[in-house]
Amino acid sequence: MGKNECxxxxxxxxxxxxxxxxxxxxxxxxxxxxEQAVLPVVTVAKVTQMTVPIYLNYVxxxxxxxxxxxxxxxxxxxxxxxxxxxxxxxxxxxxxxxxPRQYQASLDNARGQLAKDEAALxxxxxxxxxxxxxxxxxxxxxxxxxxxxxxxxxxxxxxxADRAAVKLAELNLSYCRMYAPSDGRIGQRQVDVGNVVxxxxxxxxxxxxxxxxxxxPIYVYFSPTERDLPEILRKRNEGDLLVTVxxxxxxxxxxxxxVDFIDNTVDSTTATITMRGVVPNPEKTxxxxxxxxxxxxxxxxxxxxxxxxxxxxxxxxGLYVLVVGQDNKVENxxxxxxxxxxxxxxxxxxxxxxxLVIMEGLQKVKPGxxxxxxxxxxxxxxxxxxxxxxxxxxxxx
Numbered sequence: 001m002g003k004n005e006c007x008x009x010x011x012x013x014x015x016x017x018x019x020x021x022x023x024x025x026x027x028x029x030x031x032x033x034x035e036q037a038v039l040p041v042v043t044v045a046k047v048t049q050m051t052v053p054i055y056l057n058y059v060x061x062x063x064x065x066x067x068x069x070x071x072x073x074x075x076x077x078x079x080x081x082x083x084x085x086x087x088x089x090x091x092x093x094x095x096x097x098x099x100p101r102q103y104q105a106s107l108d109n110a111r112g113q114l115a116k117d118e119a120a121l122x123x124x125x126x127x128x129x130x131x132x133x134x135x136x137x138x139x140x141x142x143x144x145x146x147x148x149x150x151x152x153x154x155x156x157x158x159x160x161a162d163r164a165a166v167k168l169a170e171l172n173l174s175y176c177r178m179y180a181p182s183d184g185r186i187g188q189r190q191v192d193v194g195n196v197v198x199x200x201x202x203x204x205x206x207x208x209x210x211x212x213x214x215x216x217p218i219y220v221y222f223s224p225t226e227r228d229l230p231e232i233l234r235k236r237n238e239g240d241l242l243v244t245v246x247x248x249x250x251x252x253x254x255x256x257x258x259v260d261f262i263d264n265t266v267d268s269t270t271a272t273i274t275m276r277g278v279v280p281n282p283e284k285t286x287x288x289x290x291x292x293x294x295x296x297x298x299x300x301x302x303x304x305x306x307x308x309x310x311x312x313x314x315x316x317x318g319l320y321v322l323v324v325g326q327d328n329k330v331e332n333x334x335x336x337x338x339x340x341x342x343x344x345x346x347x348x349x350x351x352x353x354x355x356l357v358i359m360e361g362l363q364k365v366k367p368g369x370x371x372x373x374x375x376x377x378x379x380x381x382x383x384x385x386x387x388x389x390x391x392x393x394x395x396x397x
Contacts, residue, residue, distance in 0.1 A: 042361035060222035075198030114162035
């Protein structure tokens, strides 16, 4: 083989080697780009600090501050109704009218009798004054004069009885018109116009016509456990014990109330004590008989370490969060949790402020995975979590 042929062969071999090497580098480079391209994207939030209120949570029942039954206090035909079932009424609003004619007649009769007896009294007094000088001069006997004096006293007693009868007749007539005793919401009428109402079933039996409940403010009753009682009493000794009502749809009643009653005895069968909060209710969104959650504010925890509640997960070993380190590697951290507040969960141990925790995309990764991160917006953090682990400080009963 000549030198030229050997040189040509060497060049060919070198070219082949360079081609293979370049191809290998291209393949490795593409693989690395592909590996980087398929890293899962997770939404993360920074561990922050904030002042968090500490609550005790209970289940409560609402009750009207005032409930009044409108009853017929005199007997008669129900003439008029002046309200719509379920309407809000003001104190002094006319509600019902009972046929007043017989009671007006009774009043007129009582007034007539009073006038008659007042005239008799005036005549009896004139008789006494007429015969007094004669008695003093002994032109008539003392016994005869005393009879005139007795007639005056009898006439005076009759007038007093007549005046009482007039007052009673006026009172009965006034009972024919029934007014709202307080502001509130009236329920469904129990008797229709045209029916006979009143004391038709004997002494003490009256006809109920409607019911009015006062809605603003409203009571909420709840029963803390005896375990919580010392903390609650200590807080109340410091000042007002504030309560917040949470409705069944998880919306928060906009007006905060305060505890105005704590019972004097713990129920030994349930180990609970009855308490009552009085809550402003100007919009009348709370009605008597509702079940609601009651939050009792105990204190506040400044500089509490918090993460979005969505970031906390639970497995058979307990609660944990997934932390993304500076190398974008996922790490499993066991945590001790506290209370929740506005979608944030207090972390008592396990993470530090400034660290990044995964709040969305948890199902895409596992400890040790490399990830790409997307910082959560405030709207993302405010979303209600699907699952909420059990709290350690927040108490329900």
